[in-house]
Amino acid sequence: MAYITKSPWLIHYDGSSCNGCDIEVLACLTPMYDVERFGVINTGNPKHADIFLVTGSVNEQNIPVVQQIYEQMPSPKVVVAVGICACSGGVFKDCYNIIGGVDKVIPVDVYVPGCAARPEAIIDGVVKGLGALEKKQKNLDTVLTLEKVAREEAEEYD
Amino acid sequence: MINFFGTEISFMQILTGVLYLVFAPVIGCLIAGIDRKITARMQGRFGPPILQPYYDMRKLFAKEAITVRGSQELFVVCCLIFMIITGLFFFAGGNLLMVIFTLTMASVFLIVAGFSSNSPFSQIGAERELLLMMTYEPMVLLMAVGLYLVNGSFDVSEIVMSDPISIIYLAGMFIGYMYVLTMKFRKSPFDLSMSHHAHQELVKGLTTEFSGGTMAVLEIVHWYENVLLLGFVFLFFSNGTVLMVAIGVVACLAMYFLEIIIDNGYARMKWQFAFKSGWIMTIIFGGVNLIVLYYLKLFGLIGA
């Protein structure tokens, strides 16, 4: 059994969210839902995080930010898109500055739809993410190699 | 008795040293887990399982190793080694001054590790850790002097076994030590450099650039350190009798519980306050206690 499923630390980034989903993410930490009982810690540091929670869609300006946070997280890592904005762009889809969902920039493992996504749904999404984390932990070597190849290709592309 | 570089070491000392080596992380881990549980309950939450710190540590070891600078890992490992050596000196009944100096060495390595990455967050964290060190170090040294005056020896083994119950003569020192212990335990209001909470804030500073295994080693250092610090509390109570040993252990646990209450009851202070108040407490409680001890000795009221 992988210990990572027992202590998933997350980092939360607000793309171009309307702040509705962010408040629901923080609501998960309150005594009402208390995600710490699953060992979840809301870290503010990508280097400590295992799960990347993104709320809101990606816009032209924060593409490098999202990518960099993702890059800085040590493997195994999982991305959870929270709210319909993060999944596909949602109501902001046709805005001039919006690229679309988070999956346009980084690979997403779990989609949590809803506007705003309810805390129960977010916790559900994180727990789903744990399955993906466990799989990645088991195949860590492969994951690392794949990431390295992807990084090199991206560098060449640049 | 065996001869170790000219020092006589009894088998009892070796035994207690080995016990520390093996059980200190276990106890430290359990204390940390219970701490998190009690803290959660105080905040009206359910809290993580008691073994959560252990899960965290195992997870961190399994993660990909990302190092900003190679030397960082070395410094953190040195920190662990010095922490273990400190504990061995202490629990094998070695010299208290030696214990304090090696403990300082462990902290110094931690600070150097913080400085070794160029991230502004960890630099600020390291600076704050230095400031805290300046604040608590005088009190810890005074405490050693006080224990010497009462018990007539710097050796931990003698302090534990000698007749006087130190806390009676060293009540002031004890209060002063309690005050700086909050800094050493990294608890609010003095968790300026490496808080357990407030993960998104500057106060997580020192650990910003540590990830994976390095971070896990740091956790283990913390477990060893906590047990050692509670060992200092124990010194104030023990006089070798079973009763006082039991009271000492209870006092250690009570002390930690008190720290948890303080942790949850106070907001974080600025470093200026931590620094000033730390020294004022040291001078008032430590200093006055020392003067009182001097007069007690002058009139022959305590031995040695």
Ligand code: SF4
């Ligand atoms: S999904 Fe709804 S609540 Fe969430 S960020 Fe988008 S618009 Fe706001």
